[in-house]
Amino acid sequence: MTEQIQCPACDAEFTPRRKNQKYCSDNCRKRKSRHAARGSRKVAHNWDERRRSQMRKTKLTDLTNALYEMPPRYRAEFLERLIAKARSNAELRMWLTRRDLLKAWYMDGTGRIGIGHSLDHYCQEVYGQRSYEVLNPENTLPAHDALAFPAEYFGPDHPPVYEDGCLRLRPCPWSAWKVSRERAALMQRRRSMHAEAIAA
Template identity: 55%
Template sequence: MTAVIHPPGSPEAVSLPCPHCGTEFHPKRTNQMYCNRQCAKTATRNTNRGPRKSKESSDAKRVQEVRQGRCKGLSHAFYETPPVYRSEFVERLIGEARGVAELRRLVTTRQLLKCWDRDDGTGRLHIAHVLDHYCQEVYRQRSYEVLNPANNLPSAIKLVFPAEYYGPDAPSLYEDGRLKRRPSPWRKPKRAASH
């Protein structure tokens, strides 16, 4: 068996590192830069799209400011609504978010649900926490499960809508001084000790 000797200028003789993944490859064409089509697509997509971080891109910063403004506006609208009508406000928000993907993404963002920072001026929690708290109280599900249009919601007969809903910022004490204990929907009840 004889070894194939490539001429010095042929593409097969050269071994190049892929600029995207770093894998060594033998180019099949003289202008081939990437090891495969996936690396080429990924690298070109990132170059054409530009930076996605808000610190680096003015477009990303503008989108982030618009989202923060909408979120803050929904929060203020909720807290300005009298407690008697707040559950109706949240139900309308749920109905609209199940049909509008952008609103659904806005109020179920992981960053908002992880962050317990309060609003600058009022010291209240934002709408994502209010909605998540409401969904846990009424539907016994997290907000992203309730807002998913693929999931079927339980019938209104099985749900208990609060007559007045104050949100997660409600005082933790009853009027008589007892501590309010809200049962967590995902915590299993304790078993009675057997004797």
């Protein structure tokens, strides 16, 4: 009779079907191999990761508050200083260009859009590039004389105002997604109204 062994992933005892079977199921085997390859994803169990995550959140929140608490006419200068700093600071550049923050429409508890989104939108407005392209020190930025900087910058949810009073708005991924979602909702409302009219 085969003796029972303990699964190293879930600590459950099981009877192996083969001599070299270590795990009780495929799920345990896959989970253990993923953890061995990349380490645990749980930040709570790693003090260094938890400290780094908290530092990143605090830094990004402070930058977001600093941007939105200053008058709109000074925000472009603030973002230009932030770009110059991030091009020479790899850690700050990594924090500002995290793909998971750029993919999601992130707002903090005060309803402010995160600094990563604001900087990405500003880079598209002024440079015509995404923030991770502008912040890359290997890329050469155009001269300031060839760029049009907004006189007042309000954030991604409002178009910036330029010196001549005009409004310019480059298309960005989340604005296109927002427009398509609103258009889909409008079409759904029209279909439901049409169905109600036919039923009446």
